[in-house]
Amino acid sequence: MAYILIIDDDPEIRQLVTECLGDEGHVLIVADSLTEGRSLRNISAFDLVFLDVNLPDGSGLEAIADFKNSDSEPEVIIVTAEGKAEGAKMAFDYGAWDYILKPFTHHEIKLATKRALEIRASKKALKISSSTVFDRAEIIGNSPKLKMSLNLAAQCARSDASVLLTGQTGTGKELMAQTIHKNSNRKDGNFVVVDCAALPEQLVESVLFGNIKGAFTGADTSRDGLVKKADKGTLFLDEIGELPLSIQKKFLRVLQERSFKPVGGTKDIQSDFRLICATNRDLDEMSENEQFRRDLLFRIRTFHIELPPLCECREDIRDLTLYYIHRLCKRYGYEAKRFVPEFLDALEAYNWPGNIREFVSTMEKAILANPEAAALYPNYLPNQIRLEALKFSIGNQQNSSRPGSTLSQTPVSTLSIPLPDELFSPIKPLKQVKEYTANVTEERYLIELLKQSENNLDTASKLSCLSKSHLYSLLKKYSIDR
């Protein structure tokens, strides 16, 4: 719900905007002059202001900055009957979010409102995250889902509470755990990783808690456990779902009492550690099936961060590409390589089941595919990725898995591709047929994209996950007029 102020001297316009947004659950307040608008602004915090240009007591354009600089820093949308380019320029120069011409449709008002409130929400999120000093180290990206995880990680870093990191394999759980540790007041202590999946059951206990010399066959020396090594630092239990039930019970006691006995020992040893756990398994389900102790689950899940899969953060792929090209080229001693837009398109179209881990190794392969090349091309990518990109471009099921995509609503019939006989008599190389279908699909896709985004390039760019410059070049390539 947002607080919206509508300043217009025309009662019909006020009525129309109110009608448009009335069913959206916002609080709408109207004013018929700048003076009244300013008075209302002084007593209430607005998220958005609809501002007419010609008002009886002044110009709305000149009042934009005044409203923008108020405490709540609302977004401003100019509504005017005068469609002058200078007016629009002035509005944007003063910081207006949008410029709507009268007469307008309900859809225009709703869309502009939605966008303005979205940008406001992201500004707020950015403000919260930037107000927190949190070094995100190698965690790249600014997608909303990743930012949510980072904000939560920043909260975790400020406390000593246990954290459970969940997410698909390759989403960077260990990196996130390490980042929390490095941002915590335990950063000078050890960050101790215990990979519960890698340890055989008979070894887990002595690795965690240590053992006394002679405690079992083969225990020729005494050794400290990793729990002790994590004293004043962070203990990271990776794949905690693999921890044997017998050890779960012992570990619960350690969490309760912060002390433990080494295998074969009689004396309690203290350890003051912070616990971070990670798993890609469903611990709730495991707990219901009595494979994981519920009491331990409660203990380890004070904070819970679910790391998003890469396919839900497609907007981060560009930043990731730039980051890893720079990093990998530096590592291999190459000049930083450029990449053609189609290279990024292919990366953005792929679903990345192996997440960041798969992304990094793909980038590495692409860079090493032709060390001499100054730029990266799609043919340096594994066939599987290029194939997925092609599938995406012909509107297959990839679209339906894209969050926020409206392409799935496109009737399949509009995407069917008639193949000309020339491609088959005589039969042409597969590459040529593929190129033909890809081009036709690309063109149709763009036409449909513009239709669905109402010729608005910002929206088109968002829906297609293509940069605006790339979108321009594609429109030019197919001579599509907006």
Added chain:
Amino acid sequence: MEIIVNMDEMDATGTSLLNAISHNIGVKSTETFGLDCFCKLMRSRISSQVIVVFLITSLKEIEKLAERRFYLGNANIIIILRKDFDALMPKALSLRPRFITSVNNGFDEVCAVLRKIILNFQDR
């Protein structure tokens, strides 16, 4: 899944380790001597699933390895410290090994961990 064993130079301990792996796991590991040689090999193992066993003698070695941590990618790391276990272990932990042990504990545990990692990989 490939097992790579890195050490400074081949000696009796290194030979015992390689024999233990060969005998217990049933695979012949790849040996590298020195970090440069190791990094060169890793360049040809991009995206491969590897387990790297480091036989480490000194703090300097750990520091050099930490500088080149990026070369290790997603490799599963096992560290065997030849000496000064208590002094070297905190630094060795920064390499985020899957398992860390002392040469004094023998190689049975190392082999058990190797077996488990390989088994997990095969089960995936």
